[in-house]
Amino acid sequence: MNRAQRRIAEGILFTDMYQITMAQMYFRHGLHNKRVQFDHFYRANPSYGKHEAGFCVNAGLEWLLDWMKDARFRDKDVGYLRNHKARKSGKLLFEEDFLQYLLEYGNFDNITLRAIPEGRVVHPNVPLTTVQGPFAIAQILESPLLNFLNYQTLVATKAARIHVAGKGRPLLEFGLRRAQGLGTLAGTRAALIGGADFSSNAGISYALGNAPRGTHAHCMVQAFMALGYTELDAFRAYADVYPDDCLLLVDTINTLESGLPNAIKVFEGLRKKGHEPVGVRLDSGDLAYLAIQSAKMLNKAGFEDAVIVLSNALDELVIWQIVTQIREEAAQNDVDPDNLVNRLVYGVGTGLITSEGASALDGVYKLVAIEKDGELFPAMKLSGAKEKILNPGHKKIWRIYDTRGKATADLIALYDEDIPNRDKITIHHPIEHTKKRTLLKSDISQIEELQVDILKDGKLVYDLPTLEEIRETRKRDIDRLDPGVKRFVNPHFYHVSLSNNLWETKEELVKKLKS
């Protein structure tokens, strides 16, 4: 893609064509300036085939806002539309008055946006983002908004799971070579939000203020061997240059017979000169077995602090299995299991950046209110599938914590309901008539509102948190999840409920629409 192509492809036309054809239709019928509300939410946590998530980690908002700030219809954009021809007649599809309207008002200066902040744990059917603004413009925003938010939330979630599986040990993201082109940049950021501590991707890591990590590849050893040298020579040459950053990949020839003994020789040399090695990386074979044997050899040589980096087709299940196996087998090999688990570092490429097994999040953007007689009027779409019936109108989202301090439910309520000051709160199952429960004040340690004001009429009214702050938010939220919700397989189902008033409003609307 050359620069001219990028200017067009990454600007306001980074949207689906039908948003623009609908916008002209609204314009022609005088609906384009009607104030509307769209809710963005996802319907189901990612299912990875054999396992599934019990929650998601919200991510992507800052990059959406960066895009919205710059994106507007400029002459070049409108120029393309001006030449667009109808399928059947070859006549021009867009008329000049609409194009002039786009040039003047085709931007996000009148959009009001509330959202759940990045890094927060979120759940299905909860509005993560709420957009209010003129119908035509809010419509055009649908595709880019979903693009920016779906993928980052997907990857942040995967990273959180992998991080939980690794017992919080450092996680390195290195999926650049297998990612979707430049999409990898969003993926790296999302991984860092969700659970990765570092990325191998140099540019985006520096750009985000989180220095990249990396060591060497097999190719380095192989080049030395092709030139008549040995693996040990290659290790020595590397340690020479990086005496204080020496992490050696030990499986080019044979991990236990060649790589490890050679690495230990080099580490001993380093120590004599007053340097401490970082550790070794294992990239093939039975990683649990090799980690135990490597720890044993490193310990015997006096390198109890050297880390052991594991990589090669990892994901949360594989890591879970490795940790389990180490816990069961390390002691028989005279290796302390906890010590070993606490010196492991994980490098994850493809599995993380592509969210392997669930390569997309099903986030949607649905019209829930439209201006009628000067007021926002709840809108909904009936559906054959009960669970697809929308929660209409303007709403607030509350998270309720139990007396242990764990999140027990998210409650979707009407915007003006005063939830925190009630003596008891009845929460309804979103679909089943008969299912509800009542929470007393004494059951509740805290109630907090989840959405915050982000844009008011296009103006940023939110202090964007740093990446580090977003990571702290995620850690705090994951700590406040019930362990059952964090299970990798068959996680406990977290309650997302409706308030009494929202429940009744919805019932009435359904009745009206069916009549």
Added chain:
Amino acid sequence: MNRAQRRIAEGILFTDMYQITMAQMYFRHGLHNKRVQFDHFYRANPSYGKHEAGFCVNAGLEWLLDWMKDARFRDKDVGYLRNHKARKSGKLLFEEDFLQYLLEYGNFDNITLRAIPEGRVVHPNVPLTTVQGPFAIAQILESPLLNFLNYQTLVATKAARIHVAGKGRPLLEFGLRRAQGLGTLAGTRAALIGGADFSSNAGISYALGNAPRGTHAHCMVQAFMALGYTELDAFRAYADVYPDDCLLLVDTINTLESGLPNAIKVFEGLRKKGHEPVGVRLDSGDLAYLAIQSAKMLNKAGFEDAVIVLSNALDELVIWQIVTQIREEAAQNDVDPDNLVNRLVYGVGTGLITSEGASALDGVYKLVAIEKDGELFPAMKLSGAKEKILNPGHKKIWRIYDTRGKATADLIALYDEDIPNRDKITIHHPIEHTKKRTLLKSDISQIEELQVDILKDGKLVYDLPTLEEIRETRKRDIDRLDPGVKRFVNPHFYHVSLSNNLWETKEELVKKLKS
């Protein structure tokens, strides 16, 4: 991501950190200017779980070249490296002489690149791209090269399969909202190369000179209903604005009871005014059944030419199933099956842009030769897994067509072997000693070389084909595949073989390395 971040993240630092640390190590030991050759190839066709590809469609080269042209170490890039600290000591990791070297030579002006053109059908283990140049620079190129080529090839391949399943009928790509951020732009291009005819993504479609397509969403109908109007009102309002581009989504309420009858009313109105409708879109329910019933109703009303667009969680298997079911059941419903299949159009989102089921291609970039005594000397890495042993040295790739004009094998040979002028060609199975076959001149209708010269010492020596030309290349190559190779499930295994001379060279090297 703001603009300053993008400049860093999308420039020369769009690579993995270890490429740069290795580059400094080569620099320090005087290896950085040694001429080397890396081969890029993939090991296995994508497997989507229940089904798998028998071939790939090569894509991504032009965008890699665009990136390489601009990417070079500039002051800002080097500035980040200059401040990078070693893990153990906090001392600076990169020394000034290396950084100066990067500023002066850290670009691709000395890279020579041969590649198989975009749009060509390709197979596992065949070098798709061959890079020669100074060791340090060719090393840094690994990650971006794989990023640009892996993903586009993955999606072009998925698009080709979906296009084959749809019997060549128009295929619309609309994955923007579920793709990996800006990676969707590469995905759209790849989809168009591989088999899609249009995309819904406005900007990239215009940028590529392939106008986007789109109609309307459920939301439009839903908005009209919230305002007290009906589905029919919404359809009329839409047809009013787009009389020559009228494609109506008919499943907002009920496809057969409401959407279709209303669409037909609107189409009749259009025809009275001298316009022809485009057709209808079905986005839920049993698409095979509904397509048959829709065709029946449209035919009865005299709209035999109206297209029927199918969308909603499609992929090659679902489309194959729909076409099969139509062929089996349409006639019982007084609908001509061939006529119906030939008026279908497919819209595919998530399944295509994420290559659902196989979200990454395993393309690798391997050192196969390194300068020694002034000459390129074959390099290889032994591996426990036989199939992972490299094909060393500089090579040419030939495709051999049988007397039917179908491709029968790809042959990897030494660079200077004169394959086309032999009376008979012995081709070896790449791994199994005993497996080989001999092709006589009379068995062969054509032999062609697959790689072409792209860059010579950084200079483009290749006329970049247009998107349309790349699409033609793909169509021609897919026509020349044996039908068995195109099967969706259990495809016939296409032969990728080694020449006698390459086979012997490899054997000798393995013997030497093992001794």
